[in-house]
Amino acid sequence: MSRPVIEIQDLSHVYMAGTPQAKxxxxxxxxxxxxxxxxxxxxxxxSGKSTLLQHMNGLYTPQSGSVIVLGRDLADRVTxxxxxxREVGLVFQNPxxxxxxxxxxxxxxxxxxxxxxxxxxxxxxxxxxMELAGLDFSLFKDRPTFALSGxxxxxxxxxxxIALKPRILLLDEPTSGLDPQTHEELLCRMESLRGQGxxxxxATHDMDDVARLADRIVVLDGGRVVFGGTSREVFARRExxxxxxxxxxxxxxxxxxxxxxxxxxxxxxxxxxxAEEAVAAALTGSRRRPTG
Amino acid sequence: xxxxxxxxxxxxGQYLPTDSPVHxxxxxxxxxxxxxxxxxxxxxxxxxxxVIMVLAVTAALRLARIPLLYAYRGxxxxxxxxxxxxxxxxxxxxxxxxxxxxxxxxxxxxxxxxFLVAATMAVRxxxxxxxxxxxxxxxxAKELTHGTEQLLRPLGRIGFPAHELALVLxxxxxxxxxxxxxxxxxxxxxxxxxxxxxxxxxxxxKRVYRMFPxxxxxxxxxxxxxxxxxxxxxxxxxxxxxxxTRLVRFRFGPAxxxxxxxxxxxxxxxxxxxxxxxxxxxxxxxxGF
Numbered sequence: 001m002s003r004p005v006i007e008i009q010d011l012s013h014v015y016m017a018g019t020p021q022a023k024x025x026x027x028x029x030x031x032x033x034x035x036x037x038x039x040x041x042x043x044x045x046x047s048g049k050s051t052l053l054q055h056m057n058g059l060y061t062p063q064s065g066s067v068i069v070l071g072r073d074l075a076d077r078v079t080x081x082x083x084x085x086r087e088v089g090l091v092f093q094n095p096x097x098x099x100x101x102x103x104x105x106x107x108x109x110x111x112x113x114x115x116x117x118x119x120x121x122x123x124x125x126x127x128x129x130m131e132l133a134g135l136d137f138s139l140f141k142d143r144p145t146f147a148l149s150g151x152x153x154x155x156x157x158x159x160x161x162i163a164l165k166p167r168i169l170l171l172d173e174p175t176s177g178l179d180p181q182t183h184e185e186l187l188c189r190m191e192s193l194r195g196q197g198x199x200x201x202x203a204t205h206d207m208d209d210v211a212r213l214a215d216r217i218v219v220l221d222g223g224r225v226v227f228g229g230t231s232r233e234v235f236a237r238r239e240x241x242x243x244x245x246x247x248x249x250x251x252x253x254x255x256x257x258x259x260x261x262x263x264x265x266x267x268x269x270x271x272x273x274x275a276e277e278a279v280a281a282a283l284t285g286s287r288r289r290p291t292g
Numbered sequence: 293x294x295x296x297x298x299x300x301x302x303x304x305g306q307y308l309p310t311d312s313p314v315h316x317x318x319x320x321x322x323x324x325x326x327x328x329x330x331x332x333x334x335x336x337x338x339x340x341x342x343v344i345m346v347l348a349v350t351a352a353l354r355l356a357r358i359p360l361l362y363a364y365r366g367x368x369x370x371x372x373x374x375x376x377x378x379x380x381x382x383x384x385x386x387x388x389x390x391x392x393x394x395x396x397x398x399x400x401x402x403x404x405x406x407f408l409v410a411a412t413m414a415v416r417x418x419x420x421x422x423x424x425x426x427x428x429x430x431x432x433a434k435e436l437t438h439g440t441e442q443l444l445r446p447l448g449r450i451g452f453p454a455h456e457l458a459l460v461l462x463x464x465x466x467x468x469x470x471x472x473x474x475x476x477x478x479x480x481x482x483x484x485x486x487x488x489x490x491x492x493x494x495x496x497x498k499r500v501y502r503m504f505p506x507x508x509x510x511x512x513x514x515x516x517x518x519x520x521x522x523x524x525x526x527x528x529x530x531x532x533x534x535x536x537t538r539l540v541r542f543r544f545g546p547a548x549x550x551x552x553x554x555x556x557x558x559x560x561x562x563x564x565x566x567x568x569x570x571x572x573x574x575x576x577x578x579x580g581f
Binding site: 059 | 483485488513
């Protein structure tokens, strides 16, 4: 459970190096992702989240520092990056914009087909990936891709990456711009992927998603890792997060408001159920301090 | 596919706001300068003239505070074409007054003059690319529209759609870097889901087929962007150029006069080098003369 699958050391990256628009997007980043863990990268826009994700599947090779994924050094010339990219799937932001096939089934089959799968094996793989992404196989496989809703297209994008059967799934803002229902559905899908032991790294702005899914959080700002820890530790530091323009999930904010008013509740509650229990415990124990 | 950063090598069409004296010139001045130089480079066939132009553009780049290495990097994608053109020129196009024959056989005759003409062609392409990139480095899209419109305004009286043409030009130029960015993103996204854009050894048909995952979404993205642009323009009550006033007005200043004079002198020098055939000094013993 605790074998590191991604190890990043002193990674720095300059975008458009050697041009007047050169911009340092990562500065001496260190982090480790353990097998089966869900890591959330949070930080303001332009903090380097996407660039960091793209280093984890070899879209960028390290300019300085080292990235070791599944025991293989990405800076090493002999490392087969295509194999790394198959084992580490990256779902880009707005994956619905990369759809090019006419039918959903073909779209999802693109990855595994290129990898050499065919016939029954391919069909089984596509069915598996579509069901995992929340698309009913028999209902959707022959739907034209242009006739899908925004949320369905997003799921097709997700299924297209899952179909590669990656060992690690990287997600760049997986839930941005979705309606509440699709958002919820997609989160459930990701929870079930986590339940199956999938290692995930996601970059997101949605703190409620982070609270529900992530085991650990890394906060980025200006390309630097500012701090990190378990979700509970990070969300307990509301002030520090605020200094980087980040908020805490609603449930955490509630706990901290209550504490300010003198209620004896924990610093962070990561789910509505947890918050409910904490409030109930505080009320029944009537452990209110006499501050008022 | 190890390097997915496309944009690093696409320097033509990039605007680099360094706020130099060159950037502050009137847009019409900049367009006239660019236009004169391009025309001179096309008319002239003089190696010496082109060398002067390369030096002049280099000096202008310094004046505009644009890193020289960055400007020259724009030449990199054109290198294969330049080499090919030069090679064809040397091998097949024979100069009648080509000077000493160096080698002859089959349908190929190589003369000293061939090398001169090939070098001239190559430097001419370099000059053209440099001029155009220099122009885009220090002219923003807004200035370009303004300049085009002003230059074409006289034609507007006879019903020529000057404003519309200027707009089309601006949008086309502005969309180029966006398209490159989009393509970069798409290549990354498709590679992340197992795409393979092929190796050089593959057949043409197969390679084109493999580009589908890039081309289809890129096309769709362009259409979508175009539609958004239309909506955005209509939402701002855009109705065309008629009766439109400007927030920023440009004025001609002494710098514009100086710049135009410099360019006219440069063009005169280049054309003189061409028509006076000053290049003949490069040829060792011309037989025709």
